[in-house]
Amino acid sequence: MKNPRLRLSLRQKEALSGYLFISPWIVGFLIFTIGPMIASLYYSFTDYDIISPPRWNNFANYKKIFSGILPAILNQDSSRLGDPIFWQSLKVTLTYAVMALPLGLIFGFFLAVLLNQKVPGVNIWRTIYFLPSVIAGVAVALLWGRIFNPRVGILNPIIEAIFHVKGPGWLGDPHWAVPALVLMGLWGVGGGMIIYLAGLQGVPTDLYDAAKVDGANMFQRFWHVTLPMMTPVIFYNLVLGMIGTFQYFTEVYVLTSGGSGGLGGPVRSTLFYNLYLYENAFRYNQMGYAATMAWILFVIVLVLTLLVFRSSEYWVFYEGQLKGKD
């Protein structure tokens, strides 16, 4: 008797294997992730103070955020904005992202290139640079609060000694608070350095040898071998760095928890998007509004990520990339 078996084509088998391999994630997604995500989307259309059940309010939250944009853009008239604090928080976050992301990428990459060389004691150098990213957040915040002290902290006396300019008020000064945070973040750039190192280690040395044989010098080898081979890792850091800087929260929360101006720093100069979201969710009893903010951020980050992914066709090089979709 011939058993009628389902004959799968090679393509179908490959697809099935693919799905099988990613099934752990799918299962986890269905159990742990999708429920809360949909719940939060639902909240964004409600007034929800957590104590009593959510109350449907149509698009009221969205309306509040987006009302008054046109007069603000066209006539510079910000008095009609439904929630000016929302736009302040977005501005603060964008300012931070624009500074922190490129600096973080560049510093991290060049640090890894430096640490990839066979200089004496390289293991110790790497450990030193890695050290800051290991220290617990609360200790880092306390440390840097002292370093940033405008009068007798460590930073300003150095600035005065080298540049002969009086150092700024850092965290106490609305114009310098965000740069201060960027600086603090750069201290921990060694954490991401590992990924670059792993990538650099993965560049096969026979490529370098071949290049040397062809007469390439140090810079040419860097430009034509190292950099292209590293693009997958750079892409990773770019995407996740972008997602991360937009959601910057923990460090600034610990730092500004008790300072003047409350949670947003002096004159709301460090009121990051996630911080304002957090305030709405847990301090103002407005979880619905917080959910609205969360999903707006989601859309922003998703669009940006898609753009980066699209662009990756032009500058990211994978040696083992599959051609064709299905």
Add this chain to the structure above:
Amino acid sequence: MADTSRIQRVKQLLFGARSGELMSKSISTLILAAGAVVILIPFAFMIATALKDASQVRGDPLSFIPRTPVTTEVNGEALPLYEVTLDGTPRQLALLKNAPGRKGIFVDPAQPAQTYTLELKPAEGPKPKPLYKLEIHWENFREALTTQPFNVYFMNTMIVAFVGGFGMLLSCTLVAYGFSRFRARWLNVLFLLLLSTVMLPSQVRLIPIYVLFQKMGWINTLLPLIVPAFFANAYDVFLLRQFFMTIPLELDDAAKIDGANPMQTLMYIMLPQARPAIIAVAIFHFLYAWNDFYEPLIFLHTQEHWTMAVGLQTFNALYAINTHLIMAASIVMIVPPILLFFFAQKIFTQGVVFRGIKG
């Protein structure tokens, strides 16, 4: 003509193969050293603070040296001791009280009846210097670790780090392999969905997730911290997927011709090639489990289930000045991850030499 050869020789000297490498190495070492000093200054400050006691932290928070003013007992009161120059001779006098005009009223501890009024910041001549003695509080380390049951916390942290780490490695390698080496209809969309899970701020998912775990009965156990790790997460899958995609397909094909199924290809071809990435991912997970206080804090109620990071967090209580204990505990907590990193470098630095492909 002689010039061109000289130029060529200089070029050879600066950028030529061997000496070029030497120069680049020296410059690198110099830059690294300068950077290391900058990196280590806050850390030195951390150590200094860890060695002070509470009143030093409160009254003298910015000094790099744990010191207290030297005091002496005069008429039942403890007064700070200064080194002053009286009539040309240096003497040690105690400061009784301040006086207007930036002066101070000093007394000789041996003869308290006699008072001297001296300028604290004279326009010329030596000014009175407060005397400090070095007071290092090594016991801060012991105190920080024993006021709370850090040994219990340590066990909990280890369980989360290692069981969770195992689950993470298992699931993330499988999932990343699926996303990188197979063609399927919706795989790209699913990958984007995977990434999108970290784009939504976690604050708005907190309540639903808590209620979910509450209904499963997992609150106040370590399960919410461990079980999700067995179902892969966006960061590690993304990283591994990037690394898998740098491995040439020819290796896969060769394995297929030899009759390997996908699982075998994963285990014998992909994983060895991606070893630095696997190590990186393992280190990251360990670090995350080690330092994460937020999730343990939300899901764990009683102290016996806390992790080390939660214990550290409680030092930072409202109105409490525990900076010295926070620093001491933090320093101790740095040691295991640093050791792990230091020794993991061995595996790290075994770079890939050949791809194993000819031509």
Add this chain to the structure above:
Amino acid sequence: MKTKSLWLIASLILIASMILTACGPKTTPPSAGETQAPPAGEKVKVTIFIGMGTGTDPEQITAENALAAKFNSTHDNIEMEFLIVPYEQSREKFQAMVSGGTAPQLVGPMGVETSGQFQDLWEDLGPYIQRDNYDTSDFYGPAIELNKTADGKNIGLPVGLYPSFIFYNKNAFDAAGIAYPTHDFNDKTWTLAKLREVAMQVTMDANGKNATSSDFDPANIVTYGFDDSWGNFRDWAVIWGAPNVGRPTTADFKTATVNAPEWVTGIQWYSDAIWVDHFMADGTALSAIDPANGDPFAVGGVAIWKSHTWYMGDSLNDLPFKWDIAPAPYNQKGEQIFNGDADVFAIPASAKNKDAAWEALKWLVNEENILEMCKIYGCMPARKSVAETYNTTLTEMYPGIDTSVVFSAANFIDVSNHEGWVPDVGRVNEILANALSKLMTEGENHDAQSLLDETNAEVQAILDEYWASH
């Protein structure tokens, strides 16, 4: 077939990992005590949520656990357990527990502001007090009043009071050659105007000149005369005696009164103090003399420091200068308003075993234990009958300090409290904090009237929004 074996392997792995996790943490069995009703005759659990205020420091945890042990040894049918949550995460954890149906039985110690944020959540203890004929006469008046909502609901039993007064740095006064502030609560010459005078004389720049001198250098101030930086906008405004005292709205909560004339006078006084008279620090200077401890007084940066009992701690005894406490000044109307707080423990209405919670609460604030609680939390006990005993403890802890100031100041706590509830209280307080921040950081003197008019409009918008949907 190859796919089949793949299936097999994958599912085996999944199953294995699930088994592993289920077996893994054997040391942590799920605790279902809070969700199941215990069978009759068994122990009822009372979980006390600590973290909305102070109480989460390791030393305090040890003391709290000792208190719980003491209770458990004398109560067979109730088990008391403290649940510690660090302050920064306490609100979200509390709300998560409430929405998960596992509200803790008691929450505290909470100041008026915090209990106000969750006003609708608390059980009204009025009926319990009546049912048991519980005698509340031993509690200070303000302690009870501050914890009643606008519609008379009594949301908790008070643990302690935190009256405010001034701490002063004797060395700074010596260096300026001025007499120390009076300790006499009836000395009517000690007004805000006098405070300004004294503060200016005590403010010292790097050259030893004080703020009244003509060569004073405001860019190089070493010691500031006065500071109240742990206080927020309403702390600063309440002492000026407006009709609504510490509340930025009318009694019906519908109209904002941020620009009340008394408050304008007050805010102008502070603005002048910072930018014209230079005896108060601005934002930048504050972050300079206040190096991340948030403590300008202990480093000797401030001569007169307005604060509450919670500032006092063990490490204050070893400061490198001599200090004492004294009454805060009379205001410009000749009144004494010394803003204070009262901490309570409250019972969430959705918690289970509320009767057991009520028993535990009564035990915690009885005459014997309230002293222990106040030692842990640094407050003045809310019971008049233990004032003597507490005074003895204080004088032991702080030898040489005039502890009577603490008790006298309790008589003048602002009842329309500076932390009291208003609609959307979180948002309103944030707007006020932002106004204060503008005052302190924008680099120049402010016209208080226009600043407060602006702020008033913002608060009014919030009130209007609230009443539109309530």
